[in-house]
Amino acid sequence: MEAILSDPAGAVIGLDFDGTLSPIVPDPAKAVIHPKAPEVLAALGAHVLAVAIVTGRPPATALELGPGLADVPGLVVLGHYGFERWENGRISGPPPPAGVLRAEAELPLLLDKLALEGVTVEDKVRAVAVHTRRSPDPEGALARLREPLAELAGKHDLVVEPGRFVLELRPPGMDKGQALSLFLAERAARSVMFVGDDLGDLAAFAAVRASGLPGVTVCSGSAEVTALAEQADIVVDGPDGVVALLHELASAFSHS
């Protein structure tokens, strides 16, 4: 934190979206960014080298669920775990892999056979997520889905990314760690902070450590995920705690 405070112009602030900037809600389509997050990110963006949102969401969805984010100075959104990038109003990325469409086409039959109530599918074009949060037994449904979804993913050259009551089928070859490492190198960052809440953020924590830069890892804590808190330098209380921490940082910058 010392390095970030003394040289903000060299700092990259990386943040996850769901569970970090946006409180967890039962329906993924109804998630919305914490009302104070865009303003505090804009305040930070005015001082640091870059603010980067590194998320499993498509960048366009993160921006849609986060009105005001597009105005954060210099914001970059590394969506789909880094496969798709939004910057200066433009989205770039490789073509979506064919395997996702094929796997998605097989999902209805697979889910019918398992007869799991309340399991929902989120089509993200470059990935497909199977959610159990709205099932009467979210943990049980997740356990019954693990093996068949791993088989389906393997058949279509995809990998399974586990998250908070979700299993996501997505292409291999990129994760939040790689996305963050590439971004730090591209910007010649001199320090880094990464804030996350879920298992997919462990790779970004590892990238902070592997970068060799002065870095700090922050967990947006929840009762649902404990593995990340164990690896974090700082644990705060969910998105409210994240916004409070970012606010403190922005205030420190504006008073120095």
Ligand SMILES: O=P(O)(O)OC[C@H]1O[C@H](O[C@H]2O[C@H](CO)[C@@H](O)[C@H](O)[C@H]2O)[C@H](O)[C@@H](O)[C@@H]1O
């Ligand atoms: O990398 P992230 O920004 O954390 O995105 C990970 C996944 O988040 C979303 O699902 C999670 O949030 C939902 C809304 O609060 C919640 O209903 C769900 O249970 C969580 O798993 C999103 O829907 C996925 O596509 C993202 O990959």
